[in-house]
Amino acid sequence: MPKFAANLSFLFTDHIFRERFRLAAAAGFQGVEYLFPYDWPASEVAEWLKAADVEQVLFNLPPGDWANGERGLACLPDRQGEFAEGVEQALNYAMVLDCQRVHCMAGLRPWAVAEAELEAVYVANLRHAADRFATIGATVMVEPINSRIDMPGYWLDGIDKALRLIESIDRSNVKLQLDLYHAQIIQGDLARTIEENIAQIGHVQIADNPGRHEPGTGEINYPFLFSVLDRLGYAGWIGCEYKPLATTEEGLGWMPK
Ligand SMILES: O=C(O)C(=O)[C@H](O)CO
Numbered sequence: 001m002p003k004f005a006a007n008l009s010f011l012f013t014d015h016i017f018r019e020r021f022r023l024a025a026a027a028g029f030q031g032v033e034y035l036f037p038y039d040w041p042a043s044e045v046a047e048w049l050k051a052a053d054v055e056q057v058l059f060n061l062p063p064g065d066w067a068n069g070e071r072g073l074a075c076l077p078d079r080q081g082e083f084a085e086g087v088e089q090a091l092n093y094a095m096v097l098d099c100q101r102v103h104c105m106a107g108l109r110p111w112a113v114a115e116a117e118l119e120a121v122y123v124a125n126l127r128h129a130a131d132r133f134a135t136i137g138a139t140v141m142v143e144p145i146n147s148r149i150d151m152p153g154y155w156l157d158g159i160d161k162a163l164r165l166i167e168s169i170d171r172s173n174v175k176l177q178l179d180l181y182h183a184q185i186i187q188g189d190l191a192r193t194i195e196e197n198i199a200q201i202g203h204v205q206i207a208d209n210p211g212r213h214e215p216g217t218g219e220i221n222y223p224f225l226f227s228v229l230d231r232l233g234y235a236g237w238i239g240c241e242y243k244p245l246a247t248t249e250e251g252l253g254w255m256p257k
């Protein structure tokens with residue numbers, strides 16, 4: 001049975017951030033992930049993890065100006081200095097939090113820039129991030145996000161595109177973050193997508209579609225997909241990145257015991 005991590009940017013959001021670690025542990029999660037830790041000193045977050053006895057599974061590199069709509073920097077030609085600074089900041093947090101995975105968001109497509117240039121910048125940035133995170137044995141995740149419903153304009157919005165870029169980046173610590181909710185919207189065919197790419201998958205995230213709520217509230221057959229992951233020997237984490245329909249605790253009935 002896969003290991004489930006609570007995404008604290010989505011779950012337990014009726015409580016302040018630091019409380020969510022304890023609530024996740026009480027609900028049976030052994031790992032947590034979330035978007036960004038940078039509003040809090042790394043040492044404080046480390047204390048919350050320790051007090052709750054949960055593992056830090058994943059967080060994201062700094063995404064640029066999130067409040068003003070930015071969604072990552074990795075493909076943006078005029079932001080490479082800021083990207084590299086973000087890598088150092090995230091590396092420090094990863095060390096203190098003992099975290100082995102970070103997600104690097106690609107950014108929104110700047111329409112005036114040619115695709116070949118965006119790809120070249122993205123590949124160079126990901127190689128840099130991969131080499132820096134290799135120094136602590138951590139993996140950099142590449143996640144295709146649907147640009148139709150949730151993140152209009154997101155540049156990295158195809159599974160095949162992500163796989164092709166991972167091949168070009170050519171670093172063993174760059175892996176696919178397969179968010180099955182986005183994958184369902186992007187292309188469907190989820191079991192085959194998992195099976196064909198299992199060697200590249202470093203992290204999985206889940207939510208049902210439509211609505212991005214708990215597994216079991218929509219069209220995705222999660223019990224079947226969990227059995228596919230088990231059969232293929234997936235030993236990584238599954239991040240619960242969904243919006244609970246009511247409270248998080250009330251919506252945990254889908255989770256296999
Ligand atoms: O949106 C998602 O699915 C993510 O996993 C990103 O980390 C951030 O938006």
Ligand SMILES: [Mg+2]
Nearest residue numbers: 143179205241
């Ligand atoms: Mg995701």
